[in-house]
Amino acid sequence: MIxxxxxxxxxxxxxxxxxxxxxxxxxxxxxxxxxxxxGKSTTMNILTGYLSSTxxxxxxxxxxxxxxxxxxxxxxxFLPEVPPLYPDMTPLEYLNFIYDxxxxxxxxxKHIDEIISVMRLGDYKDRLISHLSKGYKQxxxxxxALISNPKVLIFDEPxxxxxxRQIIEIRELIRSLGKNHTIILSxxxxxxxxxxxxxxxxxxxxxxxADKATSDINELAENKKRFTIQIAGPRQEVEGVLRRVEGVQxxxxxxTSKNNGTLYRxxxxxxxxxxxxxFTALAERQWPIMELNTLGTxxxxxxxxxxxxx
Amino acid sequence: MLAIYKREMKAYFSTFIGYAFIASFLIISGVFFxxxxxxxxxxADVTVYYAGVIYSFVVLIPLLTMKLFTDEKRLRTETVLxxxxxxxxxxxxxxxxxxxxxxxxTLGISCINLIPMYVxxxxxxxxxxxxxxxxxxxxxxxxxxxxxxxxxxxNQLVAAVSTIAVIGLFLVIGMFSTSIGFTPLRVVLxxxxxxxxxxxxxYGIIDYAALIYYLSISVLFxxxxxxxxxxxxxx
Numbered sequence: 001m002i003x004x005x006x007x008x009x010x011x012x013x014x015x016x017x018x019x020x021x022x023x024x025x026x027x028x029x030x031x032x033x034x035x036x037x038x039g040k041s042t043t044m045n046i047l048t049g050y051l052s053s054t055x056x057x058x059x060x061x062x063x064x065x066x067x068x069x070x071x072x073x074x075x076x077x078f079l080p081e082v083p084p085l086y087p088d089m090t091p092l093e094y095l096n097f098i099y100d101x102x103x104x105x106x107x108x109x110k111h112i113d114e115i116i117s118v119m120r121l122g123d124y125k126d127r128l129i130s131h132l133s134k135g136y137k138q139x140x141x142x143x144x145a146l147i148s149n150p151k152v153l154i155f156d157e158p159x160x161x162x163x164x165r166q167i168i169e170i171r172e173l174i175r176s177l178g179k180n181h182t183i184i185l186s187x188x189x190x191x192x193x194x195x196x197x198x199x200x201x202x203x204x205x206x207x208x209x210a211d212k213a214t215s216d217i218n219e220l221a222e223n224k225k226r227f228t229i230q231i232a233g234p235r236q237e238v239e240g241v242l243r244r245v246e247g248v249q250x251x252x253x254x255x256t257s258k259n260n261g262t263l264y265r266x267x268x269x270x271x272x273x274x275x276x277x278x279f280t281a282l283a284e285r286q287w288p289i290m291e292l293n294t295l296g297t298x299x300x301x302x303x304x305x306x307x308x309x310x
Numbered sequence: 311m312l313a314i315y316k317r318e319m320k321a322y323f324s325t326f327i328g329y330a331f332i333a334s335f336l337i338i339s340g341v342f343f344x345x346x347x348x349x350x351x352x353x354a355d356v357t358v359y360y361a362g363v364i365y366s367f368v369v370l371i372p373l374l375t376m377k378l379f380t381d382e383k384r385l386r387t388e389t390v391l392x393x394x395x396x397x398x399x400x401x402x403x404x405x406x407x408x409x410x411x412x413x414x415x416t417l418g419i420s421c422i423n424l425i426p427m428y429v430x431x432x433x434x435x436x437x438x439x440x441x442x443x444x445x446x447x448x449x450x451x452x453x454x455x456x457x458x459x460x461x462x463x464x465n466q467l468v469a470a471v472s473t474i475a476v477i478g479l480f481l482v483i484g485m486f487s488t489s490i491g492f493t494p495l496r497v498v499l500x501x502x503x504x505x506x507x508x509x510x511x512x513y514g515i516i517d518y519a520a521l522i523y524y525l526s527i528s529v530l531f532x533x534x535x536x537x538x539x540x541x542x543x544x545x
Contacts, residue, residue: 048393050392050393050543052543069395070395070396076393084386084387084389084390086317086321086385086387088321088324088325097313097316097317098390098394101314101390102394102395103395103396
């Protein structure tokens with residue numbers, strides 16, 4: 001659906017996006033991750049035809065955005081970081097305006113009513129946009145992107161500045177839209193991509209650092225095992241035994257409780273899972289494990305590891 | 311294009327700017343009409359009245375144009391225009407057309423000033439029509455200058471002040487040309503002078519050279535505005 005090949009964009013002498021390539025298939029929901037200034041927004045702006053690339057190819061549904069911008073743009077719904085809303089319009093007027101702007105041919109009233117009900121804007125459709133809260137403005141922005149039912153939806157930081165309940169709503173909405181749209185979503189919020197996306201592209205300093213299925217990224221995280229363990233036994237000795245177990249990299253004392261023993265955080269060496277060995281070692285000494293919680297390496301760790309590598 | 315045009319027209323009336331423009335245009339033209347026509351009795355000259363109106367464009371035209379593109383940038387709404395399947399020319403021209411509609415509509419309303427002239431005397435309608443045509447052309451040229459200047463800045467005030475400066479320059483350029491001894495410079499200044507060109511219209515004659523001159527100013531600045539957006543896209 002989206003094909004990007006050797007895309008490069010220079011601002012003056014500085015490359016904002018440097019020779020990136022990727023393909024996104026029909027119905028995929030892809031998370032675009034990267035620190036500020038990584039080139040996420042630039043890539044999105046090129047995809048939507050807002051900016052031109054210095055070199056490289058970018059096609060939407062087989063249509064080159066530079067050669068035939070009119071046709072390509074009809075296939076895209078774009079929500080920029082700041083929703084492009086006119087404060088002196090009502091949501092209904094705004095959606096009608098976008099409908100005309102996109103030269104939409106669907107039944108006007110039916111289509112707009114449908115979007116208003118999906119976005120739950122019914123009670124607000126006749127209020128001035130300037131009087132709406134941030135969350136509702138965001139919804140109007142997304143509603144605008146949905147007009148003409150484009151195949152590709154591009155959302156730049158769609159949940160920024162929303163309260164937790166709204167964030168969950170918007171995420172659910174994006175997930176449901178993913179059933180019949182191709183979606184690219186940029187965000188700083190890592191659990192968001194884990195929750196919503198099938199695939200994650202990590203971009204830094206204009207180049208792609210990782211391009212993996214979300215499940216693979218989670219597996220990558222599994223690779224570095226970390227867990228907390230609570231053991232009923234004498235503190236010093238238990239700590240000594242834990243350290244000697246094969247594959248354990250570090251043991252950190254956390255707290256002691258009267259009835260349930262002592263809590264430690266254990267970090268395994270890469271590729272090792274020492275949980276079974278720890279069990280055997282403790283069982284030999286009859287020190288019961290009261291509790292064991294694995295801590296998955298967060299996406300943050302992977303992200304930092306990938307983006308700080310030079 | 312129609313969508314953007316309609317939106318702009320609506321925006322003129324949902325903000326106070328449209329009303330401010332109409333009111334100031336009518337007040338200023340009314341004052342000039344009283345001074346140049348009604349107070350002059352037999353010496354009344356409709357051309358003097360319209361010359362006064364043209365001078366007032368220095369402040370009136372920026373009212374119409376200063377927010378056309380600056381607001382889009384400030385509100386970040388230009389993304390929705392630039393990522394929609396509408397050509398840059400259509401975007402620019404729709405905005406130009408909206409400003410021009412406001413302008414010609416108000417000029418039309420101001421024609422009620424002329425009623426007493428017809429009631430109390432015989433008028434040469436061709437002279438009046440010539441004046442109106444030239445004003446429409448000059449207005450279009452100045453509006454396109456304003457559209458261009460609103461596209462190069464994010465600040466309404468900068469857009470307004472620079473438009474005032476450029477329109478002012480167009481208007482005074484011809485005044486000083488007679489006092490310049492250096493012939494080539496005088497010829498150049500006369501060429502660019504908006505006023506020297508418009509004389510024939512005030513006799514009720516359509517001066518095609520002037521017509522083309524005014525239209526080319528409009529086309530030039532609309533073209534430059536499109537270029538501003540193209541350049542930004544490629545920058």
